[in-house]
Amino acid sequence: MSHLGNKIKAGYYRTPDLQGEYLKKLLHFTGDTPIFDPTCGEGFILNYLATGHEPRNIKSYGVELDRGRAASAAKIIDRLVQAPIESMVISHNVFGLLLLNPPYDNTIVGIGKEGTERKEFIELARNTKYLIPGGLMIYIIPSYRFADKHISRFLATQFEEVGVAKFSDEDYEDYKQCIFIGRKKVGKKKKYNKIMHEFLLSMESEDFIKTNVSSIKQFIGQKQWEVPEADVEVPTFYSKIENKRDFILSIKENKGFLAFKERTKPKQLEIGGDPIINIAxxxxxxxxxxxxxxxxxxxxxxxxxxxxxxxxxxxxxxxxxxxxxxxxxxxxxxxxxxxxxxxxxxxxxx
Incomplete structure:
Protein backbone atom coordinates (compact mmCIF):
# COMPACT_ATOMS: atom_id res chain seq x y z
CA MET A 1 0.00 0.00 0.00
CA SER A 2 1.29 3.49 -0.84
CA HIS A 3 1.86 6.24 1.68
CA LEU A 4 -1.13 8.07 0.18
CA GLY A 5 -3.35 5.07 0.87
CA ASN A 6 -2.18 4.95 4.44
CA LYS A 7 -2.80 8.65 4.95
CA ILE A 8 -6.35 8.18 3.74
CA LYS A 9 -6.71 5.52 6.42
CA ALA A 10 -5.90 8.18 9.05
CA GLY A 11 -2.48 6.91 10.09
CA TYR A 12 -3.28 3.20 9.97
CA TYR A 13 -0.19 1.37 8.68
CA ARG A 14 -0.65 -2.38 8.75
CA THR A 15 2.67 -4.19 9.16
CA PRO A 16 3.35 -6.18 5.96
CA ASP A 17 2.86 -9.93 6.33
CA LEU A 18 6.41 -10.68 5.19
CA GLN A 19 7.89 -8.57 8.01
CA GLY A 20 5.62 -10.44 10.42
CA GLU A 21 7.06 -13.74 9.19
CA TYR A 22 10.59 -12.49 9.81
CA LEU A 23 9.65 -11.26 13.29
CA LYS A 24 8.21 -14.62 14.27
CA LYS A 25 11.47 -16.35 13.38
CA LEU A 26 13.29 -14.06 15.81
CA LEU A 27 11.12 -15.08 18.80
CA HIS A 28 11.38 -18.07 21.12
CA PHE A 29 8.60 -18.53 23.69
CA THR A 30 9.97 -20.14 26.86
CA GLY A 31 6.52 -20.89 28.30
CA ASP A 32 2.87 -19.84 28.41
CA THR A 33 2.45 -16.08 28.16
CA PRO A 34 0.01 -13.33 27.12
CA ILE A 35 0.96 -10.95 24.28
CA PHE A 36 -0.56 -7.54 23.65
CA ASP A 37 -1.09 -5.11 20.77
CA PRO A 38 -2.77 -1.84 21.89
CA THR A 39 -3.55 -0.75 18.30
CA CYS A 40 -3.97 -4.14 16.68
CA GLY A 41 -5.91 -3.16 13.54
CA GLU A 42 -7.35 -6.32 12.02
CA GLY A 43 -5.14 -8.44 14.28
CA PHE A 44 -3.29 -10.41 11.60
CA ILE A 45 0.29 -9.89 12.84
CA LEU A 46 -0.63 -10.34 16.51
CA ASN A 47 -2.45 -13.58 15.72
CA TYR A 48 0.43 -14.78 13.54
CA LEU A 49 2.96 -14.22 16.33
CA ALA A 50 0.71 -16.01 18.86
CA THR A 51 0.04 -19.20 16.88
CA GLY A 52 2.14 -22.27 16.17
CA HIS A 53 3.95 -22.56 19.50
CA GLU A 54 2.34 -25.74 20.86
CA PRO A 55 2.40 -26.95 23.56
CA ARG A 56 2.89 -23.35 24.70
CA ASN A 57 -0.31 -21.42 25.41
CA ILE A 58 0.14 -17.96 23.92
CA LYS A 59 -2.96 -15.82 24.57
CA SER A 60 -3.42 -12.70 22.44
CA TYR A 61 -4.92 -9.46 23.73
CA GLY A 62 -5.80 -6.56 21.44
CA VAL A 63 -7.40 -3.12 21.43
CA GLU A 64 -8.66 -1.39 18.29
CA LEU A 65 -10.55 1.87 17.90
CA ASP A 66 -12.01 1.36 14.42
CA ARG A 67 -15.22 -0.71 14.53
CA GLY A 68 -14.68 -2.47 11.21
CA ARG A 69 -11.10 -3.47 11.95
CA ALA A 70 -12.07 -4.51 15.49
CA ALA A 71 -14.80 -6.80 14.11
CA SER A 72 -12.21 -8.57 11.95
CA ALA A 73 -9.70 -8.79 14.80
CA ALA A 74 -12.29 -10.26 17.20
CA LYS A 75 -12.49 -13.36 15.01
CA ILE A 76 -8.82 -14.27 15.50
CA ILE A 77 -7.72 -12.52 18.73
CA ASP A 78 -8.38 -14.29 22.03
CA ARG A 79 -9.52 -11.12 23.80
CA LEU A 80 -10.38 -7.99 21.83
CA VAL A 81 -11.80 -4.69 23.05
CA GLN A 82 -13.15 -2.14 20.56
CA ALA A 83 -12.27 1.16 22.22
CA PRO A 84 -9.67 3.94 22.24
CA ILE A 85 -6.54 2.78 24.05
CA GLU A 86 -6.79 5.91 26.22
CA SER A 87 -9.97 4.50 27.79
CA MET A 88 -8.45 1.12 28.73
CA VAL A 89 -7.85 -0.04 32.28
CA ILE A 90 -5.14 -2.73 32.20
CA SER A 91 -3.07 -4.46 34.88
CA HIS A 92 0.56 -3.37 34.96
CA ASN A 93 3.50 -5.75 34.46
CA VAL A 94 1.48 -8.63 32.97
CA PHE A 95 2.41 -9.20 29.29
CA GLY A 96 5.40 -11.23 28.14
CA LEU A 97 5.43 -9.58 24.72
CA LEU A 98 4.29 -6.13 23.57
CA LEU A 99 3.73 -5.51 19.85
CA LEU A 100 3.62 -1.77 19.37
CA ASN A 101 2.85 -0.18 16.00
CA PRO A 102 1.18 3.10 17.06
CA PRO A 103 -0.64 5.62 14.85
CA TYR A 104 1.67 8.05 13.09
CA ASP A 105 -0.04 11.35 13.85
CA ASN A 106 -0.56 13.91 16.58
CA THR A 107 -2.85 14.03 19.57
CA ILE A 108 -6.04 16.10 19.39
CA VAL A 109 -5.74 19.45 21.17
CA GLY A 110 -8.51 20.34 23.61
CA ILE A 111 -10.10 23.77 24.00
CA GLY A 112 -7.76 26.19 25.67
CA LYS A 113 -4.70 23.99 25.11
CA GLU A 114 -1.74 24.72 22.90
CA GLY A 115 0.55 22.32 21.05
CA THR A 116 0.23 18.63 20.30
CA GLU A 117 2.23 15.50 21.02
CA ARG A 118 3.23 12.71 18.69
CA LYS A 119 1.39 9.46 19.41
CA GLU A 120 4.48 7.31 18.81
CA PHE A 121 6.00 8.46 22.09
CA ILE A 122 2.73 8.65 24.04
CA GLU A 123 1.89 5.03 23.21
CA LEU A 124 5.47 3.93 23.92
CA ALA A 125 5.41 5.41 27.43
CA ARG A 126 1.83 4.32 28.10
CA ASN A 127 2.14 0.68 27.07
CA THR A 128 5.61 -0.14 28.41
CA LYS A 129 4.12 -0.28 31.91
CA TYR A 130 1.92 -3.23 30.88
CA LEU A 131 5.01 -5.28 29.98
CA ILE A 132 6.51 -7.49 32.69
CA PRO A 133 10.07 -6.69 33.79
CA GLY A 134 12.22 -8.72 31.44
CA GLY A 135 9.40 -8.78 28.87
CA LEU A 136 10.06 -8.21 25.19
CA MET A 137 8.87 -5.24 23.14
CA ILE A 138 8.62 -4.96 19.35
CA TYR A 139 8.29 -1.28 18.38
CA ILE A 140 7.59 -0.38 14.74
CA ILE A 141 7.61 3.27 13.63
CA PRO A 142 8.92 5.38 10.71
CA SER A 143 12.70 5.29 10.69
CA TYR A 144 13.32 8.99 11.28
CA ARG A 145 11.05 9.00 14.37
CA PHE A 146 13.63 7.02 16.35
CA ALA A 147 15.68 10.23 16.41
CA ASP A 148 12.99 12.04 18.41
CA LYS A 149 14.60 13.20 21.66
CA HIS A 150 11.87 11.69 23.84
CA ILE A 151 11.68 8.36 22.03
CA SER A 152 15.45 7.85 21.77
CA ARG A 153 16.06 8.74 25.43
CA PHE A 154 13.23 6.49 26.64
CA LEU A 155 14.41 3.49 24.64
CA ALA A 156 18.04 3.98 25.67
CA THR A 157 17.00 4.07 29.35
CA GLN A 158 14.24 1.49 29.66
CA PHE A 159 15.46 -1.37 27.42
CA GLU A 160 18.42 -3.70 27.01
CA GLU A 161 19.38 -6.62 24.73
CA VAL A 162 18.38 -4.33 21.90
CA GLY A 163 18.24 -4.86 18.16
CA VAL A 164 17.28 -2.30 15.51
CA ALA A 165 16.40 -3.42 12.00
CA LYS A 166 14.77 -1.90 8.97
CA PHE A 167 12.09 -3.57 6.89
CA SER A 168 13.50 -5.92 4.30
CA ASP A 169 14.08 -4.61 0.79
CA GLU A 170 10.69 -5.89 -0.41
CA ASP A 171 8.87 -3.34 1.79
CA TYR A 172 11.30 -0.70 3.03
CA GLU A 173 11.01 1.77 0.16
CA ASP A 174 7.19 1.77 0.45
CA TYR A 175 7.06 2.06 4.23
CA LYS A 176 10.38 3.56 5.41
CA GLN A 177 9.94 1.86 8.78
CA CYS A 178 12.31 0.28 11.27
CA ILE A 179 11.80 -2.26 14.03
CA PHE A 180 13.14 -1.93 17.57
CA ILE A 181 13.32 -5.13 19.63
CA GLY A 182 14.32 -4.81 23.25
CA ARG A 183 13.90 -6.31 26.70
CA LYS A 184 12.38 -4.19 29.47
CA LYS A 185 14.93 -3.65 32.21
CA VAL A 186 14.33 -5.02 35.69
CA GLY A 187 14.42 -2.79 38.78
CA LYS A 188 13.59 0.81 39.56
CA LYS A 189 17.02 2.27 38.78
CA LYS A 190 17.85 1.97 35.09
CA LYS A 191 21.17 2.96 33.58
CA TYR A 192 21.09 5.20 30.53
CA ASN A 193 22.83 3.73 27.46
CA LYS A 194 24.62 6.61 25.78
CA ILE A 195 25.84 4.60 22.76
CA MET A 196 22.34 3.39 21.97
CA HIS A 197 20.98 6.91 22.40
CA GLU A 198 23.45 8.39 19.94
CA PHE A 199 22.72 5.60 17.45
CA LEU A 200 19.00 6.30 17.57
CA LEU A 201 19.53 10.05 17.20
CA SER A 202 21.55 9.38 14.03
CA MET A 203 18.56 7.62 12.46
CA GLU A 204 17.19 10.99 11.44
CA SER A 205 19.42 10.60 8.37
CA GLU A 206 18.25 8.21 5.67
CA ASP A 207 21.86 7.80 4.54
CA PHE A 208 22.78 6.64 8.07
CA ILE A 209 19.97 4.04 7.99
CA LYS A 210 21.06 2.70 4.60
CA THR A 211 24.65 2.17 5.74
CA ASN A 212 24.28 1.33 9.46
CA VAL A 213 20.89 -0.35 10.00
CA SER A 214 20.62 -3.97 8.91
CA SER A 215 17.58 -5.50 7.30
CA ILE A 216 15.46 -7.69 9.56
CA LYS A 217 16.08 -10.49 7.07
CA GLN A 218 19.77 -10.42 8.04
CA PHE A 219 18.90 -11.21 11.68
CA ILE A 220 17.37 -14.58 10.76
CA GLY A 221 19.66 -17.33 12.03
CA GLN A 222 21.94 -14.80 13.74
CA LYS A 223 19.82 -13.67 16.70
CA GLN A 224 16.74 -14.84 18.58
CA TRP A 225 14.98 -13.22 21.53
CA GLU A 226 13.36 -15.25 24.30
CA VAL A 227 9.85 -14.26 25.35
CA PRO A 228 9.47 -14.89 29.10
CA GLU A 229 6.72 -16.91 30.74
CA ALA A 230 3.77 -15.17 32.45
CA ASP A 231 0.21 -15.87 33.58
CA VAL A 232 -1.94 -15.90 30.43
CA GLU A 233 -5.00 -14.60 32.33
CA VAL A 234 -4.71 -10.81 32.68
CA PRO A 235 -6.69 -9.74 35.78
CA THR A 236 -7.80 -6.33 34.51
CA PHE A 237 -8.47 -5.63 30.86
CA TYR A 238 -11.48 -3.45 30.01
CA SER A 239 -12.53 -0.05 28.69
CA LYS A 240 -14.02 2.72 30.82
CA ILE A 241 -16.21 3.53 27.81
CA GLU A 242 -18.98 0.95 27.82
CA ASN A 243 -20.36 -0.33 24.53
CA LYS A 244 -23.97 0.85 24.19
CA ARG A 245 -24.97 -2.44 22.61
CA ASP A 246 -24.14 -4.21 25.87
CA PHE A 247 -26.94 -2.31 27.61
CA ILE A 248 -29.75 -3.27 25.22
CA LEU A 249 -30.66 -6.60 26.83
CA SER A 250 -30.41 -5.19 30.36
CA ILE A 251 -32.74 -2.34 29.46
CA LYS A 252 -35.27 -4.66 27.83
CA GLU A 253 -35.40 -6.85 30.95
CA ASN A 254 -35.48 -3.96 33.44
CA LYS A 255 -38.67 -4.01 35.58
CA GLY A 256 -38.99 -0.24 35.55
CA PHE A 257 -38.74 -0.13 31.77
CA LEU A 258 -41.34 -2.91 31.40
CA ALA A 259 -43.71 -1.03 33.74
CA PHE A 260 -43.19 2.16 31.72
CA LYS A 261 -44.03 0.32 28.48
CA GLU A 262 -47.20 -1.05 30.05
CA ARG A 263 -48.33 2.38 31.28
CA THR A 264 -47.71 4.03 27.93
CA LYS A 265 -49.29 1.26 25.84
CA PRO A 266 -52.29 2.52 23.77
CA LYS A 267 -55.53 1.54 25.49
CA GLN A 268 -58.08 -0.60 23.67
CA LEU A 269 -61.71 0.50 23.88
CA GLU A 270 -63.81 -2.33 25.25
CA ILE A 271 -67.63 -2.35 25.13
CA GLY A 272 -69.51 -4.57 27.52
CA GLY A 273 -71.11 -4.74 30.94
CA ASP A 274 -73.37 -2.10 32.50
CA PRO A 275 -72.31 1.55 32.18
CA ILE A 276 -71.44 3.44 35.35
CA ILE A 277 -74.05 6.08 34.44
CA ASN A 278 -76.83 6.18 31.90
CA ILE A 279 -75.62 6.98 28.39
CA ALA A 280 -77.52 9.82 26.69
Missing amino acids: QGQMALLLASGAVNGVLGEGEHLHAVQGVETVSNVETTESTDDMIITKTRTKRDISIKIILPTGKVKKLV
Whole structure:
Protein backbone atom coordinates (compact mmCIF):
# COMPACT_ATOMS: atom_id res chain seq x y z
CA MET A 1 0.00 0.00 0.00
CA SER A 2 1.29 3.49 -0.84
CA HIS A 3 1.86 6.24 1.68
CA LEU A 4 -1.13 8.07 0.18
CA GLY A 5 -3.35 5.07 0.87
CA ASN A 6 -2.18 4.95 4.44
CA LYS A 7 -2.80 8.65 4.95
CA ILE A 8 -6.35 8.18 3.74
CA LYS A 9 -6.71 5.52 6.42
CA ALA A 10 -5.90 8.18 9.05
CA GLY A 11 -2.48 6.91 10.09
CA TYR A 12 -3.28 3.20 9.97
CA TYR A 13 -0.19 1.37 8.68
CA ARG A 14 -0.65 -2.38 8.75
CA THR A 15 2.67 -4.19 9.16
CA PRO A 16 3.35 -6.18 5.96
CA ASP A 17 2.86 -9.93 6.33
CA LEU A 18 6.41 -10.68 5.19
CA GLN A 19 7.89 -8.57 8.01
CA GLY A 20 5.62 -10.44 10.42
CA GLU A 21 7.06 -13.74 9.19
CA TYR A 22 10.59 -12.49 9.81
CA LEU A 23 9.65 -11.26 13.29
CA LYS A 24 8.21 -14.62 14.27
CA LYS A 25 11.47 -16.35 13.38
CA LEU A 26 13.29 -14.06 15.81
CA LEU A 27 11.12 -15.08 18.80
CA HIS A 28 11.38 -18.07 21.12
CA PHE A 29 8.60 -18.53 23.69
CA THR A 30 9.97 -20.14 26.86
CA GLY A 31 6.52 -20.89 28.30
CA ASP A 32 2.87 -19.84 28.41
CA THR A 33 2.45 -16.08 28.16
CA PRO A 34 0.01 -13.33 27.12
CA ILE A 35 0.96 -10.95 24.28
CA PHE A 36 -0.56 -7.54 23.65
CA ASP A 37 -1.09 -5.11 20.77
CA PRO A 38 -2.77 -1.84 21.89
CA THR A 39 -3.55 -0.75 18.30
CA CYS A 40 -3.97 -4.14 16.68
CA GLY A 41 -5.91 -3.16 13.54
CA GLU A 42 -7.35 -6.32 12.02
CA GLY A 43 -5.14 -8.44 14.28
CA PHE A 44 -3.29 -10.41 11.60
CA ILE A 45 0.29 -9.89 12.84
CA LEU A 46 -0.63 -10.34 16.51
CA ASN A 47 -2.45 -13.58 15.72
CA TYR A 48 0.43 -14.78 13.54
CA LEU A 49 2.96 -14.22 16.33
CA ALA A 50 0.71 -16.01 18.86
CA THR A 51 0.04 -19.20 16.88
CA GLY A 52 2.14 -22.27 16.17
CA HIS A 53 3.95 -22.56 19.50
CA GLU A 54 2.34 -25.74 20.86
CA PRO A 55 2.40 -26.95 23.56
CA ARG A 56 2.89 -23.35 24.70
CA ASN A 57 -0.31 -21.42 25.41
CA ILE A 58 0.14 -17.96 23.92
CA LYS A 59 -2.96 -15.82 24.57
CA SER A 60 -3.42 -12.70 22.44
CA TYR A 61 -4.92 -9.46 23.73
CA GLY A 62 -5.80 -6.56 21.44
CA VAL A 63 -7.40 -3.12 21.43
CA GLU A 64 -8.66 -1.39 18.29
CA LEU A 65 -10.55 1.87 17.90
CA ASP A 66 -12.01 1.36 14.42
CA ARG A 67 -15.22 -0.71 14.53
CA GLY A 68 -14.68 -2.47 11.21
CA ARG A 69 -11.10 -3.47 11.95
CA ALA A 70 -12.07 -4.51 15.49
CA ALA A 71 -14.80 -6.80 14.11
CA SER A 72 -12.21 -8.57 11.95
CA ALA A 73 -9.70 -8.79 14.80
CA ALA A 74 -12.29 -10.26 17.20
CA LYS A 75 -12.49 -13.36 15.01
CA ILE A 76 -8.82 -14.27 15.50
CA ILE A 77 -7.72 -12.52 18.73
CA ASP A 78 -8.38 -14.29 22.03
CA ARG A 79 -9.52 -11.12 23.80
CA LEU A 80 -10.38 -7.99 21.83
CA VAL A 81 -11.80 -4.69 23.05
CA GLN A 82 -13.15 -2.14 20.56
CA ALA A 83 -12.27 1.16 22.22
CA PRO A 84 -9.67 3.94 22.24
CA ILE A 85 -6.54 2.78 24.05
CA GLU A 86 -6.79 5.91 26.22
CA SER A 87 -9.97 4.50 27.79
CA MET A 88 -8.45 1.12 28.73
CA VAL A 89 -7.85 -0.04 32.28
CA ILE A 90 -5.14 -2.73 32.20
CA SER A 91 -3.07 -4.46 34.88
CA HIS A 92 0.56 -3.37 34.96
CA ASN A 93 3.50 -5.75 34.46
CA VAL A 94 1.48 -8.63 32.97
CA PHE A 95 2.41 -9.20 29.29
CA GLY A 96 5.40 -11.23 28.14
CA LEU A 97 5.43 -9.58 24.72
CA LEU A 98 4.29 -6.13 23.57
CA LEU A 99 3.73 -5.51 19.85
CA LEU A 100 3.62 -1.77 19.37
CA ASN A 101 2.85 -0.18 16.00
CA PRO A 102 1.18 3.10 17.06
CA PRO A 103 -0.64 5.62 14.85
CA TYR A 104 1.67 8.05 13.09
CA ASP A 105 -0.04 11.35 13.85
CA ASN A 106 -0.56 13.91 16.58
CA THR A 107 -2.85 14.03 19.57
CA ILE A 108 -6.04 16.10 19.39
CA VAL A 109 -5.74 19.45 21.17
CA GLY A 110 -8.51 20.34 23.61
CA ILE A 111 -10.10 23.77 24.00
CA GLY A 112 -7.76 26.19 25.67
CA LYS A 113 -4.70 23.99 25.11
CA GLU A 114 -1.74 24.72 22.90
CA GLY A 115 0.55 22.32 21.05
CA THR A 116 0.23 18.63 20.30
CA GLU A 117 2.23 15.50 21.02
CA ARG A 118 3.23 12.71 18.69
CA LYS A 119 1.39 9.46 19.41
CA GLU A 120 4.48 7.31 18.81
CA PHE A 121 6.00 8.46 22.09
CA ILE A 122 2.73 8.65 24.04
CA GLU A 123 1.89 5.03 23.21
CA LEU A 124 5.47 3.93 23.92
CA ALA A 125 5.41 5.41 27.43
CA ARG A 126 1.83 4.32 28.10
CA ASN A 127 2.14 0.68 27.07
CA THR A 128 5.61 -0.14 28.41
CA LYS A 129 4.12 -0.28 31.91
CA TYR A 130 1.92 -3.23 30.88
CA LEU A 131 5.01 -5.28 29.98
CA ILE A 132 6.51 -7.49 32.69
CA PRO A 133 10.07 -6.69 33.79
CA GLY A 134 12.22 -8.72 31.44
CA GLY A 135 9.40 -8.78 28.87
CA LEU A 136 10.06 -8.21 25.19
CA MET A 137 8.87 -5.24 23.14
CA ILE A 138 8.62 -4.96 19.35
CA TYR A 139 8.29 -1.28 18.38
CA ILE A 140 7.59 -0.38 14.74
CA ILE A 141 7.61 3.27 13.63
CA PRO A 142 8.92 5.38 10.71
CA SER A 143 12.70 5.29 10.69
CA TYR A 144 13.32 8.99 11.28
CA ARG A 145 11.05 9.00 14.37
CA PHE A 146 13.63 7.02 16.35
CA ALA A 147 15.68 10.23 16.41
CA ASP A 148 12.99 12.04 18.41
CA LYS A 149 14.60 13.20 21.66
CA HIS A 150 11.87 11.69 23.84
CA ILE A 151 11.68 8.36 22.03
CA SER A 152 15.45 7.85 21.77
CA ARG A 153 16.06 8.74 25.43
CA PHE A 154 13.23 6.49 26.64
CA LEU A 155 14.41 3.49 24.64
CA ALA A 156 18.04 3.98 25.67
CA THR A 157 17.00 4.07 29.35
CA GLN A 158 14.24 1.49 29.66
CA PHE A 159 15.46 -1.37 27.42
CA GLU A 160 18.42 -3.70 27.01
CA GLU A 161 19.38 -6.62 24.73
CA VAL A 162 18.38 -4.33 21.90
CA GLY A 163 18.24 -4.86 18.16
CA VAL A 164 17.28 -2.30 15.51
CA ALA A 165 16.40 -3.42 12.00
CA LYS A 166 14.77 -1.90 8.97
CA PHE A 167 12.09 -3.57 6.89
CA SER A 168 13.50 -5.92 4.30
CA ASP A 169 14.08 -4.61 0.79
CA GLU A 170 10.69 -5.89 -0.41
CA ASP A 171 8.87 -3.34 1.79
CA TYR A 172 11.30 -0.70 3.03
CA GLU A 173 11.01 1.77 0.16
CA ASP A 174 7.19 1.77 0.45
CA TYR A 175 7.06 2.06 4.23
CA LYS A 176 10.38 3.56 5.41
CA GLN A 177 9.94 1.86 8.78
CA CYS A 178 12.31 0.28 11.27
CA ILE A 179 11.80 -2.26 14.03
CA PHE A 180 13.14 -1.93 17.57
CA ILE A 181 13.32 -5.13 19.63
CA GLY A 182 14.32 -4.81 23.25
CA ARG A 183 13.90 -6.31 26.70
CA LYS A 184 12.38 -4.19 29.47
CA LYS A 185 14.93 -3.65 32.21
CA VAL A 186 14.33 -5.02 35.69
CA GLY A 187 14.42 -2.79 38.78
CA LYS A 188 13.59 0.81 39.56
CA LYS A 189 17.02 2.27 38.78
CA LYS A 190 17.85 1.97 35.09
CA LYS A 191 21.17 2.96 33.58
CA TYR A 192 21.09 5.20 30.53
CA ASN A 193 22.83 3.73 27.46
CA LYS A 194 24.62 6.61 25.78
CA ILE A 195 25.84 4.60 22.76
CA MET A 196 22.34 3.39 21.97
CA HIS A 197 20.98 6.91 22.40
CA GLU A 198 23.45 8.39 19.94
CA PHE A 199 22.72 5.60 17.45
CA LEU A 200 19.00 6.30 17.57
CA LEU A 201 19.53 10.05 17.20
CA SER A 202 21.55 9.38 14.03
CA MET A 203 18.56 7.62 12.46
CA GLU A 204 17.19 10.99 11.44
CA SER A 205 19.42 10.60 8.37
CA GLU A 206 18.25 8.21 5.67
CA ASP A 207 21.86 7.80 4.54
CA PHE A 208 22.78 6.64 8.07
CA ILE A 209 19.97 4.04 7.99
CA LYS A 210 21.06 2.70 4.60
CA THR A 211 24.65 2.17 5.74
CA ASN A 212 24.28 1.33 9.46
CA VAL A 213 20.89 -0.35 10.00
CA SER A 214 20.62 -3.97 8.91
CA SER A 215 17.58 -5.50 7.30
CA ILE A 216 15.46 -7.69 9.56
CA LYS A 217 16.08 -10.49 7.07
CA GLN A 218 19.77 -10.42 8.04
CA PHE A 219 18.90 -11.21 11.68
CA ILE A 220 17.37 -14.58 10.76
CA GLY A 221 19.66 -17.33 12.03
CA GLN A 222 21.94 -14.80 13.74
CA LYS A 223 19.82 -13.67 16.70
CA GLN A 224 16.74 -14.84 18.58
CA TRP A 225 14.98 -13.22 21.53
CA GLU A 226 13.36 -15.25 24.30
CA VAL A 227 9.85 -14.26 25.35
CA PRO A 228 9.47 -14.89 29.10
CA GLU A 229 6.72 -16.91 30.74
CA ALA A 230 3.77 -15.17 32.45
CA ASP A 231 0.21 -15.87 33.58
CA VAL A 232 -1.94 -15.90 30.43
CA GLU A 233 -5.00 -14.60 32.33
CA VAL A 234 -4.71 -10.81 32.68
CA PRO A 235 -6.69 -9.74 35.78
CA THR A 236 -7.80 -6.33 34.51
CA PHE A 237 -8.47 -5.63 30.86
CA TYR A 238 -11.48 -3.45 30.01
CA SER A 239 -12.53 -0.05 28.69
CA LYS A 240 -14.02 2.72 30.82
CA ILE A 241 -16.21 3.53 27.81
CA GLU A 242 -18.98 0.95 27.82
CA ASN A 243 -20.36 -0.33 24.53
CA LYS A 244 -23.97 0.85 24.19
CA ARG A 245 -24.97 -2.44 22.61
CA ASP A 246 -24.14 -4.21 25.87
CA PHE A 247 -26.94 -2.31 27.61
CA ILE A 248 -29.75 -3.27 25.22
CA LEU A 249 -30.66 -6.60 26.83
CA SER A 250 -30.41 -5.19 30.36
CA ILE A 251 -32.74 -2.34 29.46
CA LYS A 252 -35.27 -4.66 27.83
CA GLU A 253 -35.40 -6.85 30.95
CA ASN A 254 -35.48 -3.96 33.44
CA LYS A 255 -38.67 -4.01 35.58
CA GLY A 256 -38.99 -0.24 35.55
CA PHE A 257 -38.74 -0.13 31.77
CA LEU A 258 -41.34 -2.91 31.40
CA ALA A 259 -43.71 -1.03 33.74
CA PHE A 260 -43.19 2.16 31.72
CA LYS A 261 -44.03 0.32 28.48
CA GLU A 262 -47.20 -1.05 30.05
CA ARG A 263 -48.33 2.38 31.28
CA THR A 264 -47.71 4.03 27.93
CA LYS A 265 -49.29 1.26 25.84
CA PRO A 266 -52.29 2.52 23.77
CA LYS A 267 -55.53 1.54 25.49
CA GLN A 268 -58.08 -0.60 23.67
CA LEU A 269 -61.71 0.50 23.88
CA GLU A 270 -63.81 -2.33 25.25
CA ILE A 271 -67.63 -2.35 25.13
CA GLY A 272 -69.51 -4.57 27.52
CA GLY A 273 -71.11 -4.74 30.94
CA ASP A 274 -73.37 -2.10 32.50
CA PRO A 275 -72.31 1.55 32.18
CA ILE A 276 -71.44 3.44 35.35
CA ILE A 277 -74.05 6.08 34.44
CA ASN A 278 -76.83 6.18 31.90
CA ILE A 279 -75.62 6.98 28.39
CA ALA A 280 -77.52 9.82 26.69
CA GLN A 281 -78.77 9.43 23.15
CA GLY A 282 -76.13 11.75 21.77
CA GLN A 283 -73.35 9.86 23.54
CA MET A 284 -74.64 6.57 22.23
CA ALA A 285 -74.72 8.05 18.74
CA LEU A 286 -71.09 9.08 19.06
CA LEU A 287 -70.09 5.60 20.22
CA LEU A 288 -71.89 4.01 17.32
CA ALA A 289 -70.71 6.52 14.75
CA SER A 290 -67.11 6.17 15.90
CA GLY A 291 -67.34 2.45 15.18
CA ALA A 292 -67.08 1.41 18.83
CA VAL A 293 -69.63 -1.32 18.21
CA ASN A 294 -68.04 -2.38 14.94
CA GLY A 295 -66.69 -5.86 14.85
CA VAL A 296 -67.38 -9.51 14.38
CA LEU A 297 -69.80 -11.14 16.80
CA GLY A 298 -70.65 -14.79 17.29
CA GLU A 299 -69.21 -17.93 15.78
CA GLY A 300 -70.03 -20.40 13.02
CA GLU A 301 -73.61 -20.08 11.78
CA HIS A 302 -74.23 -17.24 14.19
CA LEU A 303 -71.33 -15.12 12.93
CA HIS A 304 -72.40 -11.51 12.30
CA ALA A 305 -70.54 -8.39 11.20
CA VAL A 306 -71.83 -5.26 12.94
CA GLN A 307 -71.28 -1.63 11.95
CA GLY A 308 -72.63 1.49 13.61
CA VAL A 309 -73.36 4.60 11.58
CA GLU A 310 -74.42 8.06 12.71
CA THR A 311 -76.27 10.49 10.44
CA VAL A 312 -76.55 14.16 11.32
CA SER A 313 -79.28 16.52 10.02
CA ASN A 314 -80.64 19.98 10.85
CA VAL A 315 -84.24 20.40 12.06
CA GLU A 316 -85.96 23.81 12.05
CA THR A 317 -88.74 24.85 14.45
CA THR A 318 -90.66 28.13 14.63
CA GLU A 319 -92.17 30.09 17.49
CA SER A 320 -94.62 32.95 17.03
CA THR A 321 -94.97 36.03 19.22
CA ASP A 322 -97.05 39.16 18.85
CA ASP A 323 -94.24 40.95 17.09
CA MET A 324 -92.21 38.29 15.28
CA ILE A 325 -91.69 34.73 14.30
CA ILE A 326 -88.56 33.03 15.72
CA THR A 327 -86.96 30.22 13.76
CA LYS A 328 -84.63 27.84 15.55
CA THR A 329 -82.32 25.23 14.06
CA ARG A 330 -81.09 22.25 16.02
CA THR A 331 -78.87 19.33 15.15
CA LYS A 332 -80.51 15.94 14.95
CA ARG A 333 -78.46 12.78 15.25
CA ASP A 334 -79.86 9.50 14.00
CA ILE A 335 -78.28 6.14 14.60
CA SER A 336 -78.26 3.24 12.20
CA ILE A 337 -76.74 -0.18 12.78
CA LYS A 338 -76.03 -2.52 9.90
CA ILE A 339 -75.78 -6.26 10.45
CA ILE A 340 -74.35 -8.59 7.82
CA LEU A 341 -75.51 -12.17 8.20
CA PRO A 342 -73.44 -15.22 7.24
CA THR A 343 -75.71 -15.63 4.21
CA GLY A 344 -74.62 -12.20 2.96
CA LYS A 345 -77.96 -10.57 3.78
CA VAL A 346 -77.72 -7.07 5.20
CA LYS A 347 -80.12 -5.84 7.87
CA LYS A 348 -80.36 -2.21 8.81
CA LEU A 349 -81.63 -1.21 12.23
CA VAL A 350 -82.82 2.40 12.27
